[in-house]
Amino acid sequence: MDVLREWAGGGGPLAVRARVVLLATQGLRDAEIARRLGVSRQTVGTWRHRWQSAGLAGLEQRPRTGRPATVDEAEVVARALLAPGGSGASRAIARELGLSHATVASIRRRWALGGDVTRGARVPTRPPLPGADVWVMGVYVDERRAVLLAGTRPDTPPPAAVATVLGEDVLSGLAGAMDALRPGGPVAPPEDGPAAGPDPELARYLAEATAHHPDIALHAVTLWDGGLVEAAPAGPVPGGVTAHRLPANASWRSFLRAMAALDSTSHPESSRRVYLDLVAALGRGAAPVRWLRENVAGHLRSSVPAPPVTANPSHPSHPSNSANPAANPAAGTANPANPAGTSGTSVPAEPIASSGVNQIDLGSFNECVVIESVRLSGTITRGEIAHRTGLTQQSVSRIARSLIDRGILVEDAQRRATSGKPRTPVRLCGSAAHALGLHIDPEVLTAVVIDLDGAIVCTCTRPVGADTDPAEFVAQVVALGREALEKAQGSVPEDGFLGIGVAVPGPVDIASGTVLGPPLMSAWNDIPLLYLLKDHFPCPVIIEKDSLAAAAGERWIGRDRRARDFAYLYLGTGVGSGLYLNGDLYRGVSANAGEFGQLCAISLGRTGPDGRPEMVPECNPPASVPEFAARNGFPGSGAAAGSTAAYREVGRAAAAGDAFAAAALREVAGAVGRGALGLVDLLDIDLIVLGGPFFTEDTAGFYLDEIHRVVNDFPTARRLRRVEVEPSVLSAEAAAVGAASTIFHATFTPRLRTRARA
Structure with a gap:
């Protein structure tokens, strides 16, 4: 009540609302309160209900619908693209940002964001970016300015095979990394036209960009600070990079978010990996930052x-x-x-x-x-x-x-x-x-x-x-x-x-x-x-x-023999693993599950001075097996070290009973088995399958026996399960x-x- 009395003693809308509530607590009826305060009965009823339902918070100012004094169009676009499928409803975005539905719909029309954003948007920079197919090609940041390099093609892009809209975490990290490089103090908006004098560093960057991306028209959009040069020290920039300013109603931060989201939505090639690389380049903090993405010529279909x-x-x-x-x-x-x-x-x-x-x-x-x-x-x-x-x-x-x-x-x-x-x-x-x-x-x-x-x-x-x-x-x-x-x-x-x-x-x-x-x-x-x-x-x-x-x-060819969870150890030029879990191939977040070498290194305690797991030689059988055999005393026939021929020679000798060759194979198999032990304990599986080009007929017995021994003798839950280690049903x-x-x-x-x- 003390807060209400304080509000009632002031002025403005809060005073009226507080007086409505104070008079209502005295038992006055709505009609009497309206007469005393000179307001409508509907107004009295509204604030009484808000007080009863939400207390003081219900009386405070709420954002109202309708167009505010300034609307950040790029933020509306970013919100629309971040919605599932890139088709966020205008009404939902309007409610979230406190705008009218008509305003949001108008912005979407101006940016040409229909139901299918993958068909190409129109970016209303000044002047507008030409072409319906827009890519983010590079970023330049120095002590004075930041420039976003966009690429355009006149053709409307085909529908994206996979919508790879970036997550909010990546976009926030991108904007935060850029903000950290922004000079302190207020930054004046870019003036019309280029800066007064040439900027050789930026000109060299633009020339490098046109040489790196010759198959796409490039446009430099100034995010903050002065204009940008349109000519290199020795003449026009190859390819004719054009200068643009931000849209009239967009901040640099929201425009950057919108462009990244638009690019990733329209092009599956513009994945999280591309923008994580950009965030990493910005995070190094060394000015100038001169980031150019990989060449997209192969992506232009x-x-x-x-x-x-x-x-x-x-x-x-x-x-x-x-x-x-x-x-x-x-x-x-x-x-x-x-x-x-x-x-x-x-x-x-x-x-x-x-x-x-x-x-x-x-x-x-x-x-x-x-x-x-x-x-x-x-x-x-x-x-x-x-x-x-x-x-x-x-x-x-x-x-x-x-x-x-x-x-x-x-x-x-x-x-x-x-x-x-x-x-x-x-x-x-x-x-x-x-x-x-x-x-x-x-x-x-x-x-x-x-x-x-x-x-x-x-x-x-x-x-x-x-x-x-x-x-x-x-x-x-x-x-x-x-x-x-x-x-x-x-x-x-x-x-x-x-x-x-x-x-x-x-x-x-x-x-x-x-x-x-x-x-x-x-x-x-x-x-x-x-x-x-x-x-x-x-x-x-x-x-x-x-x-x-x-x-x-x-899984496909093994039929009922592989109709359960298993880990496949692939012995190639390196050892990798493939996981089949819960009835489907497990790819992981980035589809790169199964990196086996680091698991082996950790299991063997092989880490460098910086704590990073080492590249263990045992996880490269064609190189390590001949090397270990020679170290044990195996004479060999002079086949090139690390070659397939040398590996197969050791395998044949081990199968024929050579102790040195057999010891080398068991040493490598034991190391691989330690990594497999980690998989067994982590995933609680009972089947390991071995295959690959270096799982040959001569070497198969050594790998099967040694890995079988390790994964059954050392697991934590060894009393509860027996792990089978089987050869692959596939060929070499x-x-x-x-x-x-x-x-x-x-x-x-x-x-x-x-x-x-x-």
Whole structure:
């Protein structure tokens, strides 16, 4: 009451509200209070109710709807783009920012933000940015100014395959890092036109940008402080960089957020990794900051000739057709989990459904449930499918009939029943679908074509050097892929080819299909492989880490033998792991789960002076096994150290009984086993699968025995479980077969799609 009396003694709206409440506490009626204070009865009733419901907070000033004196348009745009799917409702944004719905809708029209922001926005800088396709290409910050470098193309961008809207954490970190570099004190807004004198440092940056990004028009938008030069010291900037000022109603901070959100929404290539790199560059604090993003020429989707064998969307087995009710009346509604129907990137794993759904006919989802049941069993009757999936007999019969008519399932010989009519089991038709798998390794390229049963139709390999020029490397990959497709042309119907899976050494940015400095492949740093391959193969292309691809292939081809959680240890040029957990491939937040080397280093206590886990030699078997054997006294035959030939020589000697060679293999296997022990204890799994090009017939026994010993003798819960260590069902081409299997996995594995995280 003391606060109310203090408000009542003052002036303004709070005084009237306080007097209404004080008079009401005296028992006066609304009409009497209105007469005494000279206000309407509605006003008295409003403030009495607010006092009763919210106390003092209910009497305080609230933001009112309607256009305020100034509206930050870029903040409205950023909020709209950060909404799920980039289509935030104008009314929700208006309520959040205290604006009118009409104001928000007007801003969205001015920026050309419709229901599908991926179709290109219009950025109203002064002058406006030309073109509908806008990229963030660079940032320049020195003691005086900050410049955002934008790129534009006149063409409207195609719909993004995956919406990679940045999270609020990344945008806040970006704005905070820029703010930390901003000079102290008030900063005057940029004047019209360029600064009075040339700025050689900025001019050199713009010249470097035009040379680095020759395929896109560049525009420099001044975020704060003076203008910017439009000419280099020796003449015009190559490419003609144009100068722009911020939109009239936008702050530099909100404009930066809006541009980053718009770029990431329109281009899956502009992933969190790109902007985290920018935040890291800004965070180093050294002026000037001269950040340029990687070249996007490979992302611009140039038109190219088609490969010899391509996917045919008209074929019944093609994933896009199975979700088309018009082409497939039995399918019902569209498949909620059909990532392979979208060309480009792999889709983050979704929770797998354990059974079908009868109440709501999900069409192709139920088809995938049936296909998965058939795949795991090999052959199975319709009644057994219904029992395993929870679908009704009628649903299973209808779906099976549709899949048989489309050639995905075939019927086997009838089984005699003890009662009733004979049962007719069904199985997958291997020839119904095919996929190409490419494995990129520092020493060899491998291409395989497999059918739906996992049988290898053909295999092609080609040696390669890790220091090969990237352009030549891509040409070799393309040539090998086409060679495999041509070789398989007699066995693969043109209308039964589903797509291409590519296995690469990690780490890899799945959103943009960029290989990020893989170990032992220095020439492949930040190569946009996905878009370079899409230029040559206009069909669905999925990129996956080699160890994860091998795990996917193990699950697909292993059928019921791999129908539970397991970890796949991939012995290649380096040891990686692929995890299959809760019925699906576990990729992690960035799709780079399974980095095994650091886990081994920690388990072995191998850390550097700075505490960073070391690169343990045992996690590179082709190099470490010959080295350890030679150290033990193995003579060898002079094969190059660290080569595949030297490794295989030691393996043959160990299999023949050579003690030095066997000791080297056991030493490496024991170190790998210590890392596997960490996986077993962390994940509580009971199956480890070993495979890869260096898990050979000669060496398999040593790895299996030693790793089996470690993961069963030392786990914390060893009294509760027995861990099985088994060889892979895949051949030496495990990664390539697994890469092809990712196409089948993405097409036919039943998943319910959930809301994507920002």
